[in-house]
Amino acid sequence: MKVCRRCLYSNLHPLGIIIDDQGICSGCRVHEEKNRLDWPKRWELLEKLVDKYRCRSGKNYDCIVPVSGARDSFFILHTVKKRLGLNPLLVTYNKHYNTAVGVRNLCRLRTKFDCDIITQVVDPDRVKRITRATFRRWGSIYWHCLAGQTSFPAQMAVKMKIPLIIWGHHQGLDQVGMFSHQDEVEMTRRHRRNHDLFRQEADALVSDHDFIKQVDVNPYYYPQDEEIAAVGIRGVYLGNYIRWDTKAQHESMIDLYDYEAIPQTRTFDTYNDVDCWLHSDLHDYIKWVKWGYGRATDHAIRELRFERFSRNEAVKVAKKYESIDPTSIEKFLEWIGITRSGFEFILNQHKRMDIWAFRNKKWQYSETWSQAHKIAFENQENGKKKGKAPLFRVRKSKLVSDQDENFILIGKGTYENPKEQKPINPLK
Amino acid sequence: MNAPRIVGTIIVRGGLHVQSLGFKQYFPLGCPVESAKEFDRWGIDEIALILLDKNFKLNLKTISEVSSAVSVPVAAVGGVRSILDAKAYVSGGADKIGFNYSLFKNPQMVHEATKFFGQQCIIASIDIVHYKSKLQHWNYWENKFSQYNITSLIDKIKQVNVGEILLNFPEKDGSGTGMDLVAIKKIVKITQIPVIALGGVGSVKHIVNCFKSANPSAIGIGNRLSHFEHSVYLFKKGLKDIGAPVRTGVNPCYDDSMIDHDGRPINKSEKELEELNFQRIEPQMP
Amino acid sequence: MKIGIADYGLGNLLSIQSAFEKIGVSTVLTCKFSILKNVDGVVLPGVGAFSEAMKSIRKTKLDLTLHKLVLDQKKPLLGICLGMQILAEYGHENYKCLGLGLIPGEVIKMPFKINRKVPHVGWSDVKIFESGKALFQRSQRNDSYYFDHSYIVKTNKINQAATVSSDNEIVAAVSHKNIFGVQFHPEKSQIPGLRILKSFCMHCDNQ
Numbered sequence: 001m002k003v004c005r006r007c008l009y010s011n012l013h014p015l016g017i018i019i020d021d022q023g024i025c026s027g028c029r030v031h032e033e034k035n036r037l038d039w040p041k042r043w044e045l046l047e048k049l050v051d052k053y054r055c056r057s058g059k060n061y062d063c064i065v066p067v068s069g070a071r072d073s074f075f076i077l078h079t080v081k082k083r084l085g086l087n088p089l090l091v092t093y094n095k096h097y098n099t100a101v102g103v104r105n106l107c108r109l110r111t112k113f114d115c116d117i118i119t120q121v122v123d124p125d126r127v128k129r130i131t132r133a134t135f136r137r138w139g140s141i142y143w144h145c146l147a148g149q150t151s152f153p154a155q156m157a158v159k160m161k162i163p164l165i166i167w168g169h170h171q172g173l174d175q176v177g178m179f180s181h182q183d184e185v186e187m188t189r190r191h192r193r194n195h196d197l198f199r200q201e202a203d204a205l206v207s208d209h210d211f212i213k214q215v216d217v218n219p220y221y222y223p224q225d226e227e228i229a230a231v232g233i234r235g236v237y238l239g240n241y242i243r244w245d246t247k248a249q250h251e252s253m254i255d256l257y258d259y260e261a262i263p264q265t266r267t268f269d270t271y272n273d274v275d276c277w278l279h280s281d282l283h284d285y286i287k288w289v290k291w292g293y294g295r296a297t298d299h300a301i302r303e304l305r306f307e308r309f310s311r312n313e314a315v316k317v318a319k320k321y322e323s324i325d326p327t328s329i330e331k332f333l334e335w336i337g338i339t340r341s342g343f344e345f346i347l348n349q350h351k352r353m354d355i356w357a358f359r360n361k362k363w364q365y366s367e368t369w370s371q372a373h374k375i376a377f378e379n380q381e382n383g384k385k386k387g388k389a390p391l392f393r394v395r396k397s398k399l400v401s402d403q404d405e406n407f408i409l410i411g412k413g414t415y416e417n418p419k420e421q422k423p424i425n426p427l428k
Numbered sequence: 429m430n431a432p433r434i435v436g437t438i439i440v441r442g443g444l445h446v447q448s449l450g451f452k453q454y455f456p457l458g459c460p461v462e463s464a465k466e467f468d469r470w471g472i473d474e475i476a477l478i479l480l481d482k483n484f485k486l487n488l489k490t491i492s493e494v495s496s497a498v499s500v501p502v503a504a505v506g507g508v509r510s511i512l513d514a515k516a517y518v519s520g521g522a523d524k525i526g527f528n529y530s531l532f533k534n535p536q537m538v539h540e541a542t543k544f545f546g547q548q549c550i551i552a553s554i555d556i557v558h559y560k561s562k563l564q565h566w567n568y569w570e571n572k573f574s575q576y577n578i579t580s581l582i583d584k585i586k587q588v589n590v591g592e593i594l595l596n597f598p599e600k601d602g603s604g605t606g607m608d609l610v611a612i613k614k615i616v617k618i619t620q621i622p623v624i625a626l627g628g629v630g631s632v633k634h635i636v637n638c639f640k641s642a643n644p645s646a647i648g649i650g651n652r653l654s655h656f657e658h659s660v661y662l663f664k665k666g667l668k669d670i671g672a673p674v675r676t677g678v679n680p681c682y683d684d685s686m687i688d689h690d691g692r693p694i695n696k697s698e699k700e701l702e703e704l705n706f707q708r709i710e711p712q713m714p
Numbered sequence: 715m716k717i718g719i720a721d722y723g724l725g726n727l728l729s730i731q732s733a734f735e736k737i738g739v740s741t742v743l744t745c746k747f748s749i750l751k752n753v754d755g756v757v758l759p760g761v762g763a764f765s766e767a768m769k770s771i772r773k774t775k776l777d778l779t780l781h782k783l784v785l786d787q788k789k790p791l792l793g794i795c796l797g798m799q800i801l802a803e804y805g806h807e808n809y810k811c812l813g814l815g816l817i818p819g820e821v822i823k824m825p826f827k828i829n830r831k832v833p834h835v836g837w838s839d840v841k842i843f844e845s846g847k848a849l850f851q852r853s854q855r856n857d858s859y860y861f862d863h864s865y866i867v868k869t870n871k872i873n874q875a876a877t878v879s880s881d882n883e884i885v886a887a888v889s890h891k892n893i894f895g896v897q898f899h900p901e902k903s904q905i906p907g908l909r910i911l912k913s914f915c916m917h918c919d920n921q
Contacts, residue, residue, distance in 0.1 A: 016444045016456030026455045052695050059698065161701040177455050179447070179655070186656040186692075194462040225469070228657060229681035230709045231701065232693045235657075431858070433836050471904070473837055474860075496728060499736075501860055501902045518761065521726050523862070523902065543808060546763045546796070548833040548862045591833045591864065622831045645831060675837045675858055 001354070001368050003376035004028060007301040008314060009176070010372060012355065014291055015195055017176040023379065030177030031305045037181060039243045045184075046241035050084055053164040061089040063164040066153040067109060067117070068092055069102030069275035072168045072246055074253035077113050079238055080166055088166070090117040091156050093148035095276055096127055096409060097332075100402040101260045102275025107413025112257050120152045124409065126216050128336055133210035135343075138198045139290055139350035141332065142283050146196040147220040154187075154233065158223045163232045169239030169246070171195075175298065187235025189222050245306060246272065247390065254395055260418050261395050266324050267296040268317060268426035270392040277328045277407055285326040289347055292355040292369060296321030300426075303390050309426075310385040315377065317426045331406055391423040431673040432639050433646035434664065435503075435624055436467035436653055438494070439478045443486050447651040449602035451555075451568070457654050461493045467653060468498035470660035473675055476526075476594070476624070476648060479506040484513065488520050495521025505553050505594060509534070514541050518549070526551035526594055529569055535588050542589045551624075552585045553594040556611055563611050566598065582619050590621065592645070597627030602651055604630025606637070613642035624648055632666030632691050639672055652691070658682070662691045715915055717741045718753035720780070720797075722770045724762055730794070733901035737912050747779040755918035756780070756789055760796025764805035764821060764865065767796055768813065777814055784816060790892045790918045791816070798888060798895025799867055807865055817890045819869030830881065833864040838878045838886070838898075845889040846875030849896070852913045857906035859886070859898035867897065892921075 003010045004017075004025035011017050011025075018026040054062050065080055065088040067073040080086050090110060110117045127144050134143035153165050170185055172178030172195065179185040193201060202220035205212050223233070238244070250271035253259040261270040264280035266288075273279035273295075280295055288294040300314040309317065333343060357366040365373075399416035402408055438460050439448045445460040457463065464475055477494060479487045487507045495502045504517050505526025514525050525545070527538050531552050542550045555566040556578075565574045565581050576584065585593060595615060597608045607628040616623050626648035629635060635647055653659045658681065666687040667674040686694040696704075717734055719727050721743045734741045741757075742749060750756055758780070760767050771777050783789045793801045802813045805821040813821070824832050839858040842850045861878070867885045875887035875894070888895040894914065900907035 011442070016442075016458060018441065018444075018446060018454045018456050020453060026453075029453065030455070055698055057698055060701070161704050163695055163701070172456075178457060179455065183447075183651070183655045185654075188466075188654075188657045190462050190466045190654075191458070194458040199459060199462060224709075224711055225658065225661075225681055226709050226711050229661065229685065229693075230704060230707075232685060232696050233657075234692070431837060468904075495726075496732065499729075499733065499902060499904050499907070501862065501899070519726060521728065523726075523899075543763060544766060545761065546807070547864045548835060549761070591862075592835060620826075620830075620832055622833065622835050645836060 001372040003372045005376050005379050006311070006381045007304055008293075008297055008311075008318060009301060010292075010369070012291065013176055015172055015176045015178065023376070024381070026177030027175050028177070028305060030173060030180055033181050034243050042181070042241045046238070047084065049236065050086060050164065050166075054086065060160070061116075061162050062086040063088050063166050064091055064153050064157050064160075064162050065089070065166050066091050066149060067106070068095070068149075069098070069105035069109070071272055071275075072249055073105075073109055074257055074259050075249040076166065076168045076238060077109060077115065078253065078256070079242070081113055081115070088115060089156070089160065089162060090115050091153050092117060092119050093145070093152045094119055094121040094409070095145045096124065096407060097276045097278045098408045098411065099275055099277055100400060100404040100408060100411065101262050101396065103402055103408055103411035103413045104397060104400065104415045105260055105275060108258060108415070118156060120148065120219065121410065122148065122219050129211055130205060130216065131336055132338065133205055133207070133212055135336075135338075136210070136346055139286060139347060140198070141278065141286065141336075143197065144220070147202060150192045150196060151202075151220050151222050154223050154228075154235070155221070157233050158227045158231055161231055163234060165233065165235040167235055167237045169244045170237045173237075173239065174244070174302075181240050184240050185237065187237075192222060247303070247306075247392070251393060254393060258418050259395070260397060261393055263394060263424055265327050266294055266321050267299050268321065268392055268424050269295070269299040270394055270424055278332060281328040282326040282332050286347060288322055290350050290352065292352070292365065293318070294322045307384050307386045308390040310383040311380050312383070313385070313389070313427060335407060389425055389427045391425055393423045394421040395419065396421065431675045432644065433473040433624075434635070434660065434674070435474045435476050435626075435646050435648040436464070436472040436660065437476045437478060437626055437648040437650040438463055439480060439650060440487070440490050441480045443481075443490060445654075447602065447654065451596075451598045451601050460490055461497050463654060464494045465497050467660055468500055470658055471664060471676070472500060472660050474501050474503065474646070476503045476505060479504060481507065488516055491517055491522050492520040495523075503551060505551060511537060511540055511544065514545065518545065524549050524551055524592070526553040528553040528555070531585070531588065532567070532574070535584070538590070539588050542591070547589055548591040550590045551592045551594050552588065552590040553596065554581065554585070555596045555598055556608070557597070557599055558608075558611075563614065578615065579618065582615065586619070586621070592622045592624060593619070594624045594626060594648070595644075600628030603628050604652060606630065606634045607642075607647070609638060609641050612638060612644055616642055616644050622646070626650065631689050632663055632670070632687065633689050635663065635667060636670055636672050656692060659691065662687050662693060666691055715739050715919060716753045717915065717918070718750045718756045719743050720750075720756060720758045720776055721745050722767070722774045722776045724760065724767055724770050726761065727759055729901040730757060730759055733908060733911055737908055737915070739911075739915050745774045745776045745779065747782060750779060750783055751787065753789070754921075755914060756783060756791045758791060758793040758797035758800070760794060760798075760800060762796060764796065764799060764807040764813070765809060765811045767800050768805070768811055771800070771814070780814060780816070784893060788892050788921075790914070790921060791894065792914050793893075793895035794901070795863065795897060795899055798897055799865060801888070801893060801895050802867055802869065805865070816893050817869060817873060817888055817895065819867055819873065821865050821867055824864055824866050824884070833862060834878075834881075834884060835862045836860070837903075838880060840876040840886040841879050841882065842876045843874055845872060846887055848917045849875055849887055849889060849894050849910065849913055851916065852909040853906065854909070857909065859896075859900065859903040859906055859910075861886075861898045863897060867895075
């Protein structure tokens with residue numbers, strides 16, 4: 001097992017990662033492109049690409065933009081509508097674990113940008129049955145979100161005959177350097193199946209044992225090859241053409257459009273997953289059990305690569321957040337209908353023995369894991385931090401219409417202007 | 429003759445399908461079986477697994493999982509040091525085996541393999557680079573040029589009686605800037621053995637130029653096939669449109685589309701898209 | 715419908731088995747007469763060299779078994795690639811060697827010809843003759859198949875079920891009473907290959 005000398009990723013990353021002879025990982029290598037490529041020129045490539053898809057007669061939308069109440073949706077829409085001058089159709093898959101902030105952000109998004117939106121809300125009973133099955137089989141409570149978020153836009157593109165789908169950044173490129181920005185990678189069925197869905201298509205879930213029928217997984221099907229080809233569907237990533245910096249982007253969206261940002265349980269990043277009770281909470285806790293690290297590590301590495309953290313600071317921050325207990329576990333168990341002991345039993349089956357060891361009556365990192373991280377720490381690359389610690393802004397509305405205590409299925413999303421509060425300093 | 433083959437090249441390192449740059453830098457793509465499944469469904473003519481690990485068990489696992497997932501021939505190149513290794517690969521599902529190191533360090537064993545498995549099952553995999561405007565043969569295990577010039581190299585390969593030659597061009601690998609046409613042409617001309625050329629394909633034009641000017645039996649495409657959906661369909665459609673001979677699959681995907689020189693589909697007109705609302709899109713049945 | 719795949723220790727039978735599975739036909743892997751006598755048709759695969767294959771066949775007594783099944787019981791037989799070549803009377807790979815003698819003719823090294831590369835490797839379409847009607851009954855125009863061989867079968871025109879379109883010296887398929895052979899790999903030829911296997915099964919059904 002090896003750990004990158006520059007960032008903190010080990011080669012046990014779920015997406016796969018390559019650490020080269022200098023001890024630097026493929027993710028860091030691709031990140032170097034951010035300071036090397038001619039971004040104005042790449043913007044021109046993007047303009048040329050989308051220009052071909054403009055519907056000049058005005059009879060149809062120019063493109064589809066998958067959105068949510070978080071995750072750079074504002075920045076993507078700002079780029080698509082204001083800078084590229086396209087007429088998008090927004091599509092969103094309802095994750096069910098929605099926070100009031102997320103509902104408000106989404107309402108704000110479509111109002112401020114004046115866009116049409118189509119939402120898919122899959123029947124809760126169906127979603128719960130599917131989630132029980134995906135948790136049992138793969139230890140995942142997020143399968144339906146990942147499957148729905150990637151299938152719904154593609155299904156809509158086929159149904160409405162809108163070939164262009166515009167996404168934000170490519171997770172594989174950003175985290176582990178799966179692709180170079182210059183590859184201009186596009187959305188593929190393969191990536192979804194391999195990395196989001198545990199190498200199976202949706203119909204693998206159909207089983208009497210889990211009470212899941214064919215009709216239950218219909219919303220999660222990716223369109224057939226013939227449909228994709230007939231319409232000429234292409235999913236492009238803005239991150240290939242724009243120097244993607246999610247922190248800076250969110251901050252400008254707060255100023256321009258009143259985006260709300262709130263503290264999260266298990267990470268210092270207050271921007272990316274504000275719309276979900278579970279993502280930086282229980283889902284992240286499960287990720288930590290399965291893979292030995294959590295979102296705080298991903299975020300710390302991201303800031304480290306932008307030279308806003310030193311490596312030692314990143315280690316400190318990651319360590320601080322990853323052992324925080326999730327607070328939404330009871331909400332989730334009540335929603336899904338599993339007991340605490342049942343939940344723990346299933347979760348423990350997904351603990352990897354190359355990451356964890358039971359020593360001194362408790363679960364700790366294995367020798368291999370600790371050793372590999374120690375070696376990387378001792379041989380770390382000379383740090384290149386610039387400036388002070390990055391602060392993460394907090395901004396929340398006061399007078400609101402939706403409850404803030406539990407998952408919201410469908411909310412009103414009305415609000416009074418948000419107020420800026422004290423920012424989070426990850427190092428404090 | 430036959431339509432020249434398009435070979436999907438899957439470079440495997442640590443059990444992962446990787447993108448490769450100059451055979452020096454690698455970038456993870458995911459599970460090789462998932463890539464192979466896509467290539468097969470998209471109508472690839474053949475799959476070549478380039479196995480860069482010394483972990484024999486892992487290589488064997490990759491070979492058996494890939495070959496059982498696809499219905500095209502699978503060549504396994506690398507990681508074979510003995511007839512026993514070769515037997516394991518073949519029982520694991522490999523249709524052909526490629527040798528590089530053993531070709532030069534143990535040619536007797538490779539010759540034995542051609543007798544046991546048949547000539548058609550054995551591939552000689554060699555790395556060619558340019559140095560001082562001459563073609564040189566590169567030994568990756570010594571990290572330097574070998575003593576052979578191109579002619580003596582091909583003679584040596586002929587003596588071993590292999591069925592095909594896999595020509596790798598490390599300088600072109602992952603560049604996406606086109607193939608080494610001069611070298612491929614030269615080697616194809618001086619041998620009767622079918623040649624698979626690999627390294628540098630980024631667009632339809634690169635493939636066309638290679639078949640036109642150098643005419644190898646097959647062209648391998650690596651990194652590029654994983655960059656966008658339906659890449660094989662699109663490359664083959666692009667070739668068909670220019671009139672290049674290519675095996676087009678049974679599937680009519682993209683039959684009524686245009687492809688740009690990059691291999692990506694050109695968007696249909698608004699009228700065509702409108703008419704699609706009244707057309708039935710048929711899935712292909714065997 | 716059950717197809718017997720002759721297992722004489724050479725090569726990878728799993729691809730052939732899964733190809734039959736794809737068209738919904740169950741198979742059994744064996745070299746035993748007691749099992750093969752109950753199947754509807756027999757497939758004879760082959761990977762490697764002629765002489766090696768014949769050695770293994772004699773060792774497992776499969777030659778006697780096949781003679782009984784094919785000549786006495788008139789069971790349909792499909793030889794694939796080397797499996798087709800060993801149906802002939804003689805082979806000349808490595809040294810002159812007796813084949814199964816189920817089809818008249820012999821196997822020789824592909825003769826030298828300008829622009830002909832050896833081995834013949836790649837996808838080719840074929841020209842189908844009268845005797846190939848049964849085997850190619852489900853094939854469609856422009857179907858091509860994957861070939862990979864350095865040796866070819868020389869046999870009477872009447873036994874030639876198909877030849878390679880672009881090189882008619884290369885026999886692509888043979889047919890002689892209840893005995894068939896294909897030089898290409900139907901289990902590696904995607905959908906066109908599956909059509910051949912389906913045709914063979916349909917023929918077995920009609921017996």
